[in-house]
Amino acid sequence: MAIPTNRPTHTVALSIFRPNVMPLYSWFCQSRLCARPEGRPSADRHNRQPQTRFLGSTRSDGGSLAGAASILPICDIEGFGVLTNREGLMRNASRIAAGLGFWVATGVSGAALAQCADKLEPDKDRYWVLNPVPDDQMRNFSTDRPTKSNVPCTVDAGHFQYETDIVNFTHQVTGSVHTDTLLVPNPTFKVGLTNNIDLELNIAPVVGVHTFNSAPLVSSTTWGNGDLFVRSKVNLWGDDGGGTSAFALIPYIKAPTAPTGIGNGAVEGGVIAPLAFNLPNGITLLFNSEVDALKDSVNDGRHANYINLVNLSRQIVKDVTLYVEFWSDYNNDPTQRTTQYSIDTALAWTARPNLQLDVGANFGLNRETPAIQLYAGISQRF
Numbered sequence: 001m002a003i004p005t006n007r008p009t010h011t012v013a014l015s016i017f018r019p020n021v022m023p024l025y026s027w028f029c030q031s032r033l034c035a036r037p038e039g040r041p042s043a044d045r046h047n048r049q050p051q052t053r054f055l056g057s058t059r060s061d062g063g064s065l066a067g068a069a070s071i072l073p074i075c076d077i078e079g080f081g082v083l084t085n086r087e088g089l090m091r092n093a094s095r096i097a098a099g100l101g102f103w104v105a106t107g108v109s110g111a112a113l114a115q116c117a118d119k120l121e122p123d124k125d126r127y128w129v130l131n132p133v134p135d136d137q138m139r140n141f142s143t144d145r146p147t148k149s150n151v152p153c154t155v156d157a158g159h160f161q162y163e164t165d166i167v168n169f170t171h172q173v174t175g176s177v178h179t180d181t182l183l184v185p186n187p188t189f190k191v192g193l194t195n196n197i198d199l200e201l202n203i204a205p206v207v208g209v210h211t212f213n214s215a216p217l218v219s220s221t222t223w224g225n226g227d228l229f230v231r232s233k234v235n236l237w238g239d240d241g242g243g244t245s246a247f248a249l250i251p252y253i254k255a256p257t258a259p260t261g262i263g264n265g266a267v268e269g270g271v272i273a274p275l276a277f278n279l280p281n282g283i284t285l286l287f288n289s290e291v292d293a294l295k296d297s298v299n300d301g302r303h304a305n306y307i308n309l310v311n312l313s314r315q316i317v318k319d320v321t322l323y324v325e326f327w328s329d330y331n332n333d334p335t336q337r338t339t340q341y342s343i344d345t346a347l348a349w350t351a352r353p354n355l356q357l358d359v360g361a362n363f364g365l366n367r368e369t370p371a372i373q374l375y376a377g378i379s380q381r382f
Contacts, residue, residue: 124157124195124240132158133195139240143379144188146346146358147323149288149311150274152248154235155192155381163188163379172370176215182208183226196235203228207262222261227254244278266295270305286311297335306330319350323360340369354381 127133133156142153143163155161164187172179188202204226212219231252238246250272256265270292277285290307311325322345329340346360355378362373 127157127195129158129191129193132156133192141350141354141356141379141381143356145356145377145379146348146360146375147311147325147344148327148362149286149309149325150233150248150250150272151286152235152246152274152276153239154196154233154248155190155198157192157195159192159381161190161379161381163190163377165375165377168373168375168377170370170373172364174367176213178212178214180210182206182210184208186226196239198233200231200233201228202231203257207258209262220261222259224259224262225257227256227258227263229254238276246276248274250274264295266300268292268294272307281314283312283314286313294331294333297333301334303332303334305332321348321350322346323348327362338368339366341365342369342373355379 124133124137138156138159139153142151143161144150145163164185165183166185168181168183168186170179170181172181183204184206186202186204188200190198190200192198206223207226208221208223210219210221229252231250233248233250235246235248237243251269252272253269254267256263256267258265270290272288272290275287275289279285288307288309288311290305292305292307293302294305295301296303307327307329309325309327311323313321313323316322325344327340327342327344331338331340342362342364344360344362346358348356348358350356357376357378359376360374362370364371
């Protein structure tokens, strides 16, 4: 799922790392995975109750698929979660998958090397936040909406983008307790710092949580703002490439700005690793693995949380993309370990080259997961 952040440490570290990454472009021939083809908006989609967090968004830059002979840009896909039937298996599989996602991603660089083109693309490394990428060199409009996934592609240097739920409603039932959560809206703001790094900020200004307990008959409603999420997306390959894969790392930190009843009052953080592939017939396959350090529910200790998803997307008619994903979340809280699964679906319409509208629905597959989540959103790039 950018606005200037209070994380200068990350910015410095990434800037130091950058010179080591760029020489690889000459080897990979600057594959154009997220580049604009010749001739073509985040909110807390996860909404892991009761806090808000980064959500996904869709993308497409107004162009249509050219058929089986052309490749749908990887940046035109959303995430998709890993699903299992047995909680015990899922607990182990979630840990393994989180590490496997990182391991597989590092192995893909060999495939990217094999896909070098003879013609190098224009060097965009000289552009940064105060020297924007020219409009005719901008890559495809790519967002972390509408599903829960994140894409590997970043906002072009010097350009601004917002992605938001216009409205997001979640209903969850846990025993005799019914919880409804409303976000209106849930924006993520992004700004491109360099050719492969952007900064992102997410906070929901209006969050309502209504809880009803049928035994005994007790209800409560809390209104306030959500927590503040600050993160940086660092693309390692595929941002400007014509290969079949793209990969990024997204470290984030959460500042506890939400009131009691909406947030847990703790500083938390983690890292997300999105890995995307172009498949035949205009299909994009996207994997997300995420590891979080969350506060324990009964003390100030920290525990690991593992999220995995798998997402498939394809343009079904001109400028309209369909997304289907499976999502899983294993929370290793020592007091109560829980596993959530959902199947998610969404539609995104690129109304204009830099404007996207979307709707979606997420369906919980076990009692620990919200039964349903409905949302509509918008994304725009400047």
